[in-house]
Amino acid sequence: MTVSTDVTRDDVLQTLRAHVTTHVALPGEPGYERCVPWNVAAQVAPAAVVLATSPEDVAGTVRFAAAHGFTVTVQATGHGAVGVGPGTILVQTSAMKHCAVDVANRTARVEAGARWQDVLDAATPHGLAPLCGSAPSVGVVGFLTGGGIGPLVRTVGASSDHVRGFEVVTGEGRLLQATPECNADLFWGLRGGKATLGIVTSVEIDLLPIAEFYGGAVYFAGDDAAAVLHAWAGWCAGLPETVNTSIAIQQLPPMPGVPEPLAGRMTVAVRYTAVGDLAEGERLLAPLRAVATPLLDTTAVMPYAAIGAVHADPVDPMPVSENQALLSALPSEAVDALLAVAGPGSGSPQAIVELRMLGGALAREPRHRSAFCRRDAAFSLLTIGVPAPEIAAMVVGHAAAVVGSVEPWSTGGQMPNFAPSYDPARPSRVYSEDTLHWLAALADRYDPAGVLATGQVIRTLR
Ligand SMILES: Cc1cc2nc3c(=O)[nH]c(=O)nc-3n(C[C@H](O)[C@H](O)[C@H](O)COP(=O)(O)OP(=O)(O)OC[C@H]3O[C@@H](n4cnc5c(N)ncnc54)[C@H](O)[C@@H]3O)c2cc1C
The missing domain is CATH 3.30.465.10 (Uridine Diphospho-n-acetylenolpyruvylglucosamine Reductase; domain 3)
Structure with a gap:
């Protein structure tokens, strides 16, 4: 019985090829492996992968799925991958990169x-x-x-x-x-x-x-974490909107791309960008740079093309697990709470615990309002862990403890790009009640049959 149902389903999927002008790969066929996401922790095993080359391929796939009882999801790089199961067809867009x-x-x-x-x-x-x-x-x-x-x-x-x-x-x-x-x-x-x-x-x-900026990162030893984090929190208060900064307690493994002084130990990275008056940008960084002796300092006037060097995020696919809190303030007590759970001697398993300064232009509503909420936070706290199977539960549990450590200063909100997908409370953390209502109404209007399953699903129908 099961076999005959499976054969029918595969036969139906074979006919998908007639609805698009591009390559379709079923499990085991060449091209199917293109659904493996950058974040390899996500279990992505769709019914079929459509390597889309045009809007018509996307539209043809959606119409096919609607007619045959499949849902459709989309992936470009898999940096934000969530689990995909056998009832879903995955549209892979990476060939559409003009x-x-x-x-x-x-x-x-x-x-x-x-x-x-x-x-x-x-x-x-x-x-x-x-x-x-x-x-x-x-x-x-x-x-x-x-x-x-x-x-x-x-x-x-x-x-x-x-x-x-x-x-x-x-x-x-x-x-x-x-x-x-x-x-x-x-x-x-x-x-x-x-x-x-x-x-x-x-x-x-x-x-x-913007052709160039002053910026980069100043890296300090983990032993200086308390001094640098406390100084950073105070220093942020006086920064103009032309300046952006984040600070990260890092534990990076020895691997290609990680400079020797930063590999295999706890370090602290102060990331910095300044635009406009670049000499003023350099001057504003000086007091923070002097708090301790840097292990490495990459700050300079840089072409905008080098903006990726500020955070120097990993490029190769890896398993990651994130959690986030948005903070209304970062007083000294909050810094101490964070250091206790993620600083030197804490036993933290997180690869990165990052604070990003927000505010400035982010806090103002844009000319055309959008569904992006949570503009009022002063700081974002983000954890990034590497959930190898044997420590996955521990990494996720510890990330919750990091977020919990600053609960008194948390707004309770999160941002769509950083909120963990495993959390059922995610929609209400990311969106206001009104926004959730309108997003659900829009999903019902533009996808009445519930065919799309792109990331989080917010709808009232079904
Ligand atoms: C190393 C790293 C650094 C990051 N840095 C930042 C940062 O500085 N700031 C920030 O805001 N975020 C950041 N993020 C989060 C990132 O923006 C999100 O994970 C984003 O969703 C990734 O998009 P993607 O297309 O690369 O990933 P994918 O996994 O391919 O897509 C993720 C989701 O994006 C949506 N999506 C993708 N393509 C389409 C489409 N064609 N139509 C509709 N929806 C689509 C879907 O919901 C999909 O599930 C970072 C993530 C990583 C891993």
């Missing part, structure tokens, strides 16, 4: 599978800056649908505030434009909603005239 820069209008039209590196390569030779995140290897669309908190966030706001429009395939398989003038509700929801509103096939974004 990026067209309009130098005169300072915009770029970017296809769904592009990484920020593709946009940096196309825009920075013109002195124009795309508002990427810390890692240029992250996908543009996944980042933007989650709001997008980049290394210039206090200066420019959320990166999704700089989106001009999307081209998107809805759950009914229709290709629509979403701009402030056209399907404005979808335009609102796709910027931060990161929900089941459609599969974006391209996005148009602003490019800013």
